[in-house]
Amino acid sequence: MIHANAAANCPETPTAAADLPCATCDAGNAPKQPNPRNPDMNCRDFRRALGSFATGITVITAKGRDGEPLGMTISSFNSVSLDPPLILWSLSLASPSLEAFRSASHYAVNVLSAEQEMLSNRFASRSGNRFADVATRPGLADVPLIEGCCAWFECTQHAHYAGGDHLIFVGYVEQFEQDANVAPLIFHGGNYRRLKKTETHQVHRTD
Numbered sequence: 120m121i122h123a124n125a126a127a128n129c130p131e132t133p134t135a136a137a138d139l140p141c142a143t144c145d146a147g148n149a150p151k152q153p154n155p156r157n158p159d160m161n162c163r164d165f166r167r168a169l170g171s172f173a174t175g176i177t178v179i180t181a182k183g184r185d186g187e188p189l190g191m192t193i194s195s196f197n198s199v200s201l202d203p204p205l206i207l208w209s210l211s212l213a214s215p216s217l218e219a220f221r222s223a224s225h226y227a228v229n230v231l232s233a234e235q236e237m238l239s240n241r242f243a244s245r246s247g248n249r250f251a252d253v254a255t256r257p258g259l260a261d262v263p264l265i266e267g268c269c270a271w272f273e274c275t276q277h278a279h280y281a282g283g284d285h286l287i288f289v290g291y292v293e294q295f296e297q298d299a300n301v302a303p304l305i306f307h308g309g310n311y312r313r314l315k316k317t318e319t320h321q322v323h324r325t326d
């Protein structure tokens with residue numbers, strides 16, 4: 120999750136999304152660079168409000184310089200452009216994996232299925248081998264693609280932008296795949312959720 124304006128010592132969500140252990144936020148600390156127009160703003164409330172925007176969950180995978188697989192749970196993924204085909208996501212500047220992801224020629228966005236909650240926790244954890252017993256297949260540039268996902272977007276690096284305490288990655292989608300029969304894992308209010316099959320309504324556009 121992005122912590123725009125959050126204090127630099129505000130830790131990322133390290134293990135379970137259902138239990139976001141952020142002592143700094145929970146204490147309601149003010150950002151290190153307070154907004155003079157809104158001096159009452161605090162990390163905890165900002166983070167909670169951001170959590171009302173429901174997202175899917177992805178694991179971004181890449182290959183490190185010495186060939187080791189990299190993988191991290193990321194909910195800041197979004198679409199950017201259809202032509203050219205661009206996507207974005209953001210990574211905390213505090214992540215030890217920042218440089219490895221930034222310098223990788225390719226990366227893949229693995230959109231997690233409702234059955235892959237355990238993988239979301241695993242790839243957000245700082246302990247253990249994240250890829251142990253995870254079924255993968257090789258994608259472009261040998262980047263591991265996680266089996267059982269809803270969709271895969273295989274990207275080359277298009278651009279990087281400064282985004283406060285995160286780095287914004289824009290990826291050029293070289294190829295993608297979707298399994299429309301697989302239900303997505305949803306992240307909302309700091310909890311994992313699933314879609315109810317019956318709750319669908321068509322989008323009506325007037326343009």
Ligand SMILES: Cc1cc2nc3c(=O)[nH]c(=O)nc-3n(C[C@H](O)[C@H](O)[C@H](O)COP(=O)(O)O)c2cc1C
Binds near residue numbers: 210
């Ligand atoms: C549901 C969920 C979504 C997350 N989204 C992001 C994100 O968009 N950006 C980010 O930098 N960290 C995000 N994280 C935290 C990282 O997954 C976690 O900090 C990271 O895996 C720790 O590994 P590192 O030590 O290599 O940084 C998320 C965690 C969870 C559980």
